Amino acid sequence: MERIALFPxxxxxxxxxxxxxxxxxxxxxxxxxxGIGINSEKSNDNAQKNLAEIENKYKNEPRVxxxxxxxxxxxxxxxxxxxxxxxxIRNDVDLKYESEIAQVNYxxxxxxxxxxxxxxxxxxxSSSLVRELQKFGKNITDLLx
Numbered sequence: 001m002e003r004i005a006l007f008p009x010x011x012x013x014x015x016x017x018x019x020x021x022x023x024x025x026x027x028x029x030x031x032x033x034x035g036i037g038i039n040s041e042k043s044n045d046n047a048q049k050n051l052a053e054i055e056n057k058y059k060n061e062p063r064v065x066x067x068x069x070x071x072x073x074x075x076x077x078x079x080x081x082x083x084x085x086x087x088x089i090r091n092d093v094d095l096k097y098e099s100e101i102a103q104v105n106y107x108x109x110x111x112x113x114x115x116x117x118x119x120x121x122x123x124x125x126s127s128s129l130v131r132e133l134q135k136f137g138k139n140i141t142d143l144l145x
Contacts, residue, residue, distance in 0.1 A: 004082040006080060016125065016143060029063075032065075033080050048068070057145055073085060130144070
């Protein structure tokens with residue numbers, strides 16, 4: 001049986017922290033699906049651009065698939081025949097938030113979530129921080145793959 005993991009997020013933008021989680025996931029799973037969720041509470045103006053950039057990044061890695069979706073993440077897990085959801089955890093705030101979602105996904109949909117702790121040197125990087133730096137014209141090259 002093929003082991004497939006879904007790595008969902010807004011990825012606005014896709015950072016070196018996200019890349020690290022994908023690369024580590026590839027050591028545990030046969031395939032990783034990067035799911036760009038269209039979240040009604042976040043700006044999704046860049047979803048198609050992000051999709052193209054992430055697809056280009058992994059164009060030579062056949063075990064990575066990039067999709068967009070606007071439904072429940074648990075529904076995408078089932079549709080894509082994934083075995084679980086992968087989430088990166090940077091700090092205790094992430095853990096609390098992601099744990100609540102993981103409990104719902106398991107209780108209501110029988111979908112497991114696996115947490116990967118952020119590498120220490122990357123745990124301060126967030127898409128929000130990168131967007132803020134970019135907004136003020138700062139160089140973000142080192143924060144992107």
